[in-house]
Amino acid sequence: MTPKEKLRPISGFPELLPEYRMVELEWIDKLRSVFESYGFASIEPRTVEPVEVLLKQGDTDKEIYTIGRLMADPSDKAEPTYALHYDMTVPMARYVAANMNDLTFPFKRYQIQKAWRGERPQDGRFREFLQCDVDVVDTREIPLHFDAEIPVIMHEAVEAIGAGPLTTKINNRKVLEGYYAGLGITDAGNAIRIIDKLDKIGAKGVGTMLTEELGLDGATIEKVLGLAEIQGNDASVVQRVKALGVTSELLEQGLEELHFVMRELERFPEGAFVADLSIARGLAYYTGTVYEAKFADFPDFPTVCGGGRYDNLVGDLVSKRLPGIGISIGLTRIFAKLMREGRIEAGRKAPTDILVAHTRGAPYDLVRETAHTLRSRGFKVEQYHEDRKLNAQLKYAGEKGIPWVWFPPSEEGGEHQVKNSASRDQVAADPATWMPE
């Protein structure tokens, strides 16, 4: 590898300059405070799982990164194959199952961590990215109220970082599966996967795929598309589904749930939450309410938040059933899009409040003590450790956006001075009492 190749960016592994990382950190702080305001606790499970855990819920074609030791003996089978997690939901379920005795249920947690996927990167899609998950998990049935609360938390969070407006589409897997069952479609899973492409390939494309892959006839496809076309921002969508004349027990139950959730969300501005019967979500483990949020202004940009309700994520790990519901915010994806749209204002290049200059002739003890005094009073202070001309020192402070430059006296007992970088005013000051005006 040439030095130049070593310096090249790696596709899908974004890196931020300090002035933007500072913004990202602010976002994380805001998200945390929203999550905590609803009583969610933070956990940080390991980022690595046995491959079998990640593949537990079907989807064996997941693009996952495995990890191994460089020095490992290839013939040594003793070490299980580990992999970086590609989302936080299944690993969280494993964490809950492992610590069940020490957790209090319903367990409410948030996680802000990196995830890794080996997919081909493109606009808004990365191989290493930050996800912010909020989930409720219980050993008993979870009240439907959470189905309405979770997307509200997410909207609040996205609003807090100034990333809106968002449109969240809501559906219920039971409606889809129940409706398909009522139509006599046996392979609901594949039907859902195909229907999910409606906004991308259109009704015709979906119809073709349904015929080719599932062998559905024209009348059935009509019915399937009829359901997928229904959307609205209130509970009335339920009536329109019923009007299609398909019935099944599961469908009834799903419609009741959807009705409840939409009624709860009616109080929000129009367009914020929309029932959309074409939304399916690719992941296999969802069993009830599902969410999918996009930027209202950029409908072609990929989903920025997604989630839903699942009956049981731990499978055969423990004998108990662990139902849950949650949502994930794609922070890296949102950040990248807003960055591209010029909506992210760079922060400062350093957190420093005060640069203590290297005053020629000043006793070093005095300079260090000056910095220490200011630091102990709560200021973020760095010292310029090199004896260079003040031009260079001031230029450094200016470029880094450090608002104050402190000049210790060049002799013991002399007068300290502090300079305002912006106004260039310089006045005498005492490090023990000085306050920025």
Add this chain to the structure above:
RNA sequence: GCGGGUGUAGCUCAGGUGGUUAGAGCGCCAGAUUGUGAUUCUGGAAGUCGGGGGUUCAAGUCCCCUCACUCGCCCCA
């Protein structure tokens, strides 16, 4: 995994149909200016032209292969 686009200095890019020693702007370093940020001026460092092979007297330029980045498909935050 499949398809399109792009690779020349730290960054953004010029380099008609092959032709001497590969350029510009910005940035960087030093000085003018022996201690207070601008501007200006002067000087300087920095390139295996992504890599390999081929054609040719001659390749940054043409051909083949390859790698990387990028956009889309699949899939997903």
